[in-house]
Amino acid sequence: MTRRDARAQRDVRKEVFIEPIPELGLITMDGPTDPRPGITIDGGVISEIDGVSADDFDIIDRFLAGHGIDAGIAVEAMGIPDLDLARMLVSVDVPRADLVRLSAGLTPAKLAKVVSLLDPVEMMYALKKLRARRSPANQAHVTNRKENPALLAADAAEAAARGFAEIETTVGVARYAPFNAIAILVGSQAGRPGVLTQCAVEERRNLHLGLRGLTTYSETLSVYGTAGALIDGDDTPWSKAFLASAYASRGIKVRFTSGTGSEALMGHADGCSMLYLEARCLAMIRGAGSQGVQNGSISLVALPLALPGGSRVILAENLIAAWLGLEVASGNDAISSHSPIRKTAKLMGQLLPGTDFITSGYSVMPRYDNVFGGGNYDAEDLDEWAIIQRDWQVDGGIEPLSEDAAIEVRRRGALAIQAVFAGLGFPPITDVEVETAVTGFDSTAMPDRDRSADAAAADRAVADGVSGADVAIALSAAAFDDIAEAVLGMQRLRVSADYLQTSAIVDAAWTVRSAINEPNDYTGPGTGYRLEGDRWELLRTLPHQQDAADLAAAAGPGGVTRWDVGPAGTSSDPLDVVIAVGPGYMGILGSTIAGHGHPAVLAAISDGVTAGGGHPRFVRVLRTADLAFIGHDAAVLAGSGVAIGLQSKGTAVIHQSDLEPLDNLELFSMAPLLTLDAYYAIGENAASYALGTAPSPVPIEIDNYARAKLIVKTTLMHARESEAVTPDAEPVEFDLEFTEG
Amino acid sequence: MRPFDPSADYPLGSERPDLITTPSGMPLGALTVDALVGGTIPQGDLRATAETLGMQAAVARANGRADLAENLERAAELTAIPDEMILDIYTALRPRRSSAHDLEALATRLEHDHLAVSVAAFIREAAVAYADRGLLA
The missing domain is CATH 1.10.1510.20 (Propanediol/glycerol dehydratase, small subunit)
Known part of the structure; x- marks a missing residue:
């Protein structure tokens, strides 16, 4: 293969990269024809926004003049120079509340212009400061291709147990909506009480699910930044704002959805940059009275990422949303790249500062079962996510969960939905379905259900008005008392409506935590949310982390007897080759880092020395654990002047008495790669040096990951060997007798 | 009864349960699984009242979210x-x-x-x- 072919076959080269085309809206920010920021106010009425006068206002400008921009603040806010505002965004001395107040007086062009003055780290810093809720959180996606309710419930239960604050499902077949909503409601509450759930379907069905208490939030309200795109989407700012009020009237939390690239995709960008149009969306969303937004390009993420500044513009739009005081569910849900490097580099923009919801949906199932179109991060990536949190000491909203705990909570969720289906007279969920949902990898293993019977039963559930209360009653009848209580708790939330406030989530003790009672109070080092204490301990403790004591434990050397002959003397035998081990060898430690038992290694080397014509002699060096000195001390004793030094972890050297201690004849520093054959060859070569012949160097395998895998074990084994050192002790000669094998 | 203070009484569910009822007038504390199973909670009663949404609007306004407050005021009417x-x-x-x-x-x-x-x-x-x-x- 040529260099060219090798590079062209990289996954990232499947992606398309183009230069900006401003006239099509294919430019991330600072478009050449973006309007200049400006506002005119006559008698308290906004008569011009960003160069457009009232007579020429489109439907969005018109709405912003009445709702999105506060004329009372605009003169003050618009009068602050762009760079001054940009510097205020990153100043520890300007608190969030001041910036959010000023944002109400800023036009979309001004918001976009100011944010475009920040580099990525400045944007991250500003986002950390402006996030609405004090602590970050995360949202999960739960779906499967067979829409199997037991599997949905099991996955929702696991997601809840992993700490997700919200869980979203959707449907492949629209008629399944009530079943899917019930499955994740029951599953989530089996996993952790208080997790909010939604089922993304068409508005009429969506509202129906909410007002029956089968869901508690909705983020289906999409808006676009040009009048053409908005009207193509069959909405106006007033129709969307009305819908938001309608959801709130039924006690359902709402966030809007917007994101860079949608206008360009719909052919309605009007020659404007993505960030400017998104700023228009966000001003409209706030004006509509939404508590929050899901943005960050969302399902179109690959479009801005095809352009220069793609990751940066997505971070910028998250930042504008936070600046406007909105809750932000910051994308990272749809597949953004073929390249794990590239998508995770993009993720850092949201993960490190922390947003209200780091992802707008982390796929807790394998990618195959994600019917949102595949997740950017999936079940298989959960360990990586946890480790990245641990690496940075950053809270990404996902808690590590052992496989045993996951199985337990999955079973609870699957059994509960089985009971609910039975109690409500839906087509039964079999025990095989439950068990497969609990332990299977994805829906391919799930038994097929009678889908027409399910759809018909789901239609009846709609017609009968099956509600969250009915689900709680069914759970209670089946003696799932705590889950019944939790499902009722979700209904109670709708009565007090506290979770309609900005950025609300609900903890397991039913405390609503929002930007009202837990506002982000970050004002620099020593303030705000920091991952520490119990939460840090929880997030950093990986289920698969190892006990350091086990890594360097002595393995009892079976089948061999070692006895000390006495103090090691100098030999006059010109064929004498000393094989010298460290102080922990066959004592405090029993095998090398590659897993070879210490006696077997000695036998291999000894056999090699003999085969090469030398006379092997075993010596234990006690005064040092350092390989160079073990080898050199031994070489001084050897009649041939040649010795092999060997640490307990298996690192070896061939040394010669007339060399400086830190010099050597051959060094075998990568102990994990040394086989018994290699040790034999080391012995053979040492004998050759003793005989004065010139051997070929011992061939060594290469594993570039050996260090990454084994550096911890190396450190711990060396520490143990060092513990065994007896300063000033003389070397001891020993012998071995193999009693078996 | 202590008057409602929108800048101090949030969350209403835990701080001012005395002010919250369902549309039929049941207090939060009465919304138990037993009551549900016993049929004492009317169907469709597990939702916010206009009064509750009005108080939430006041909370939003007191916290600088005038647009959200207007939305919740419209919502209160839509109940x-x-x-x-x-x-x-x-x-x-x-x-x-x-x-x-x-x-x-x-x-x-x-x-x-x-x-x-x-x-x-x-x-x-x-x-x-x-x-x-x-x-x-």
């Missing part, structure tokens, strides 16, 4: 509107669905029959904007 009518109003507000007369009739009905004054004003505001921008039927 009295039947589900089907809600969806019909949404449809009527979509582009080119309604004439100026249709929207005015809707606003008048909301105002008179359901006392939904701010929703009516919102619809009238839309009607003027739609007329200017060619979005009426």
Whole structure:
């Protein structure tokens, strides 16, 4: 293969990269024809926004003049120079509340212009400061291709147990909506009480699910930044704002959805940059009275990422949303790249500062079962996510969960939905379905259900008005008392409506935590949310982390007897080759880092020395654990002047008495790669040096990951060997007798 | 009874449960699984009242979220509107669905029959904007 072919076959080269085309809206920010920021106010009425006068206002400008921009603040806010505002965004001395107040007086062009003055780290810093809720959180996606309710419930239960604050499902077949909503409601509450759930379907069905208490939030309200795109989407700012009020009237939390690239995709960008149009969306969303937004390009993420500044513009739009005081569910849900490097580099923009919801949906199932179109991060990536949190000491909203705990909570969720289906007279969920949902990898293993019977039963559930209360009653009848209580708790939330406030989530003790009672109070080092204490301990403790004591434990050397002959003397035998081990060898430690038992290694080397014509002699060096000195001390004793030094972890050297201690004849520093054959060859070569012949160097395998895998074990084994050192002790000669094998 | 303080009484569910009831008047504390199973909670009663949403609007306003407050005030009025009518109003507000007369009739009905004054004003505001921008039927 040529260099060219090798590079062209990289996954990232499947992606398309183009230069900006401003006239099509294919430019991330600072478009050449973006309007200049400006506002005119006559008698308290906004008569011009960003160069457009009232007579020429489109439907969005018109709405912003009445709702999105506060004329009372605009003169003050618009009068602050762009760079001054940009510097205020990153100043520890300007608190969030001041910036959010000023944002109400800023036009979309001004918001976009100011944010475009920040580099990525400045944007991250500003986002950390402006996030609405004090602590970050995360949202999960739960779906499967067979829409199997037991599997949905099991996955929702696991997601809840992993700490997700919200869980979203959707449907492949629209008629399944009530079943899917019930499955994740029951599953989530089996996993952790208080997790909010939604089922993304068409508005009429969506509202129906909410007002029956089968869901508690909705983020289906999409808006676009040009009048053409908005009207193509069959909405106006007033129709969307009305819908938001309608959801709130039924006690359902709402966030809007917007994101860079949608206008360009719909052919309605009007020659404007993505960030400017998104700023228009966000001003409209706030004006509509939404508590929050899901943005960050969302399902179109690959479009801005095809352009220069793609990751940066997505971070910028998250930042504008936070600046406007909105809750932000910051994308990272749809597949953004073929390249794990590239998508995770993009993720850092949201993960490190922390947003209200780091992802707008982390796929807790394998990618195959994600019917949102595949997740950017999936079940298989959960360990990586946890480790990245641990690496940075950053809270990404996902808690590590052992496989045993996951199985337990999955079973609870699957059994509960089985009971609910039975109690409500839906087509039964079999025990095989439950068990497969609990332990299977994805829906391919799930038994097929009678889908027409399910759809018909789901239609009846709609017609009968099956509600969250009915689900709680069914759970209670089946003696799932705590889950019944939790499902009722979700209904109670709708009565007090506290979770309609900005950025609300609900903890397991039913405390609503929002930007009202837990506002982000970050004002620099020593303030705000920091991952520490119990939460840090929880997030950093990986289920698969190892006990350091086990890594360097002595393995009892079976089948061999070692006895000390006495103090090691100098030999006059010109064929004498000393094989010298460290102080922990066959004592405090029993095998090398590659897993070879210490006696077997000695036998291999000894056999090699003999085969090469030398006379092997075993010596234990006690005064040092350092390989160079073990080898050199031994070489001084050897009649041939040649010795092999060997640490307990298996690192070896061939040394010669007339060399400086830190010099050597051959060094075998990568102990994990040394086989018994290699040790034999080391012995053979040492004998050759003793005989004065010139051997070929011992061939060594290469594993570039050996260090990454084994550096911890190396450190711990060396520490143990060092513990065994007896300063000033003389070397001891020993012998071995193999009693078996 | 201590008066409601929107800048201190949030979350209402835990700080002021004395002020919260269901539409039928049941207090939060009475909403138990036993009550549910025993049938004492009327169907459709597990939702916020207009009064509760009005208090949440006041909380939003006291915390600098005037737009959210207006949304919640409209929501409070919509608690009295039947589900089907809600969806019909949404449809009527979509582009080119309604004439100026249709929207005015809707606003008048909301105002008179359901006392939904701010929703009516919102619809009238839309009607003027739609007329200017060619979005009426």
